[in-house]
Amino acid sequence: MVLFVVSKEQTLHKPMYLLLCMLAVTEIGTSTCVVPNALCIFWFGFKAITVDVCVTQIFFLYMLAAMHSAVLMIMAFDRYVAICDPLRYATILTNALITKLGLLGLIRAVLLILPVPLLLRRLPFGAYRVIPHTYCDDMAVVKVSCGDTRVNQTYTLVITLVIIGIDLTLIGLSYGLIIRAVLRISSKKSHQESPQHLHSPHLFNEGISAHVHILSANLYLLLPPMLNPIIYGVKTKELRNQVGKYTCRM
Structure with missing residues (x-):
């Protein structure tokens, strides 16, 4: 709905809504990587997967997660400019700049994640290996390998620290900087919104039963992508009004 409304309405062709579209695309992609395979397991009992399909799923899942993190970082920058330097917002944050930043985030995600499936592909696997999950996870696949996995584990740890460390910082x-600016003008009325991101971290699985961990991991890849567009849509009056207009037509 967000993608449809923004594409149809010329008045929504702005950096903020372009970022919402980027966020929606990454979240649709993330859910699409996992949900169809999980439904095939639950509905039809399909519990086999080839190594090539498995590493492909891992690549897209991790690449989209890295892209998602990049989009959140760009959104934080967008809110910083909108609140701390509103008079120059239109000249700094243009659609062209947002597009370039999005492409840079995509290139970074592809380059950092591409070695992961390549490293997995070189590992030896036995004839019958069971992954206790509804989708292929890098560490789960590494655990069922009968080869030396130290390089895989080290690289996964490094890229996780790099992506999360840089983006979160x-x-x-x-x-x-936004909070500092808001505190400075706390005595005045401000029309800017405070930024929010629904971006939950992975749950720790130590001491948690396998079925609870699997269920929580699947919900993590389904619920935030479903709720984020709703949260951003409700918070943005212009987008909310346009969505309401198209919904009434239906």
Whole structure:
């Protein structure tokens, strides 16, 4: 609905709504990587997967997660400019700049994640290996390999620290500057919104039963992508009004 409304309405062709579309695309992609395979398991009992399909799923799942993180970082920058330098917002944050930043985020995600399936593909696997999950996860696949997996584990840890470390640092810096600016003008009425992101971290699985961990992992890849567009749509009056208009037509 968000993608449809933004594409149809010329008045919504703005950086903020372009970012919402990027976020929606990454979240649709993330859910699409997992949900169809999980439904095939539950509905039809399809419990076999080839190594090539497995590593392909891992690549797209991790790449989209990295892209999702990049989009959140760009959104934090967008809110920083909108709140801390509103007079220059239109000249700094243009559609062209947002598109370029999105492409850079995509290139970064592809380059960082591409070695993951390549490293997995070189590992030896036995004839029958069971992954206790509804989708292929990098560490789950590494655990069922009968080869040396130290390189895989080290690289996964490195890219996780790089992506999360850089993105969270920049997001935290942006929000810190926003909070400082808001505190400086706390005595005045402000029309800017405070930024929010529904971006839950993975649950720790230590001491949690397998079926609870599997269920929570699937819900993590389904519920936030479903709720984020609703939250952003409700918070943005212009988008909310346009969605309401098209919904009434239906």
